[in-house]
Amino acid sequence: MRALLVEDEALLRQQLAQSLRDAGYTVDEAPDGEEALYLGREYPYDIAVMDLGLPRMDGIQVIQSLRSEERHFPILILTARGHWQERVAGLEAGGDDYLVKPFHTEELLARLNALVRRSAGFSSPTIKAGPISLDTSSQRVVANGVELELTSFEYKVLEYLMMHPDEVVSKTTLTEHIYEQDCDRDSNVIEVFIGRLRKKITATTQCNPIETLRGRGYRFVIPR
Incomplete structure (x- = not known):
């Protein structure tokens, strides 16, 4: 944030x-x-x-x-x-x-x-989406009972997407929300973070809640 x-x-x-x-x-x-x-x-x-x-x-x-x-x-x-x-x-x-x-x-x-x-419409510090639970206070993410080891930027990307479920979020928007004003930004790095998140989430949940919308960005869809 x-x-x-x-x-x-x-x-x-x-x-x-x-x-x-x-x-x-x-x-x-x-x-x-x-x-x-x-x-x-x-x-x-x-x-x-x-x-x-x-x-x-x-x-x-x-x-x-x-x-x-x-x-x-x-x-x-x-x-x-x-x-x-x-x-x-x-x-x-x-x-x-x-x-x-x-x-x-x-x-x-x-x-x-x-x-x-x-x-963002959440009253609890814990955001739950199917088998995924993200604690905004401790910054811990648990999927199917297994805590995911995320880097700082991976966590920031996932937190933003989970706080805006079902919304189309562009790479530019994610870049603006995770990098500071004077930081050398590279929106292509967002793709790397998304790829890592998908691998870590899929490894424990067998689902991929982060959709790619070509030319538009990403969307977090709550797993059913």
Whole structure:
């Protein structure tokens, strides 16, 4: 899942970005409101973490602008302790949840995971599709009772496909959701990840839930 992290305090932003990456997120960083608005317009994020006290454009303005332009990804607001008016304004502007500084990273990650799941229509951290079970919290994938050994990118591809079942997902979309802004991207590598996933899933389930639609992309079909 791809996250936009907006925080003007450099050290805190670096620490949060590393925690998000360690948790499996692809992260783009913005130190001010103008950069946040630009990134939010340009890239297809699954989640955003938004500080409100930003230079150049405050977080509430950024949220309002993104929502007015039909950018619907969930936004978690970061606010200072005691600034309850900011929290109310942020939620009314279109934010989905808030967290008061200082906070525990574990709580931040739990809230982000919950927002991503709910935006995709899942209430539980475990996504089940026939004999396949994917735990978004532990990032473990089990097929017919056997845990699959997946690389970070293999997991990201499978997680995105399983969160969008029966949808046609292009290679470009997968590339945008698993690679960061400045990463050297090669959409052909997606084919390699898909091939590996199919082999690992088929070896334990004798089914292939990932369909290829020539010239269009891939579709995850829930095994019956």
